[in-house]
Amino acid sequence: MQTSLDHTLTALADPTRRAILQRLAQGEARVTELADPFAMSLNGVSKHIRMLERADLVRRRHVGREHFLSLNPQPLDEAAAWIVNQRALWTARLDSLEALLRAE
Numbered sequence: 001m002q003t004s005l006d007h008t009l010t011a012l013a014d015p016t017r018r019a020i021l022q023r024l025a026q027g028e029a030r031v032t033e034l035a036d037p038f039a040m041s042l043n044g045v046s047k048h049i050r051m052l053e054r055a056d057l058v059r060r061r062h063v064g065r066e067h068f069l070s071l072n073p074q075p076l077d078e079a080a081a082w083i084v085n086q087r088a089l090w091t092a093r094l095d096s097l098e099a100l101l102r103a104e
Contacts, residue, residue: 004056005082008075011055016040017048021057024071031067 011017020034035045049069052058056075061068 004075005079007055008057008079011051011057012079014048014051016045017052020045020048020052021071024058024069028068028070031069034069 012021016038019037023029023034023037031046031049032042034049035042038045049058053060056072059070059072061070
């Protein structure tokens with residue numbers, strides 16, 4: 001089973017999904033508004049949106065027949081924290097290795 005971090009990183013791996021998130025960072029939008037800039041079918045964009053929803057990066061609300069999407073930044077914050085932790089771990093390991101090499 002994929003972890004939430006796996007879902008987040010998988011969702012971020014695609015440039016179309018990143019572009020959708022960038023647009024949603026400016027505020028809520030209708031699905032059709034999000035689809036406009038892309039040279040693909042509405043169904044194709046909807047598949048990308050479902051992937052973002054699976055990763056909990058996007059929230060959907062319904063008003064009648066309209067679907068409004070908004071950005072949920074929490075998974076991005078969690079991914080950023082994981083990256084910072086990994087960077088600190090590897091920086092410490094590489095600093096230790098450098099110290100050992102200089103000691104020789």
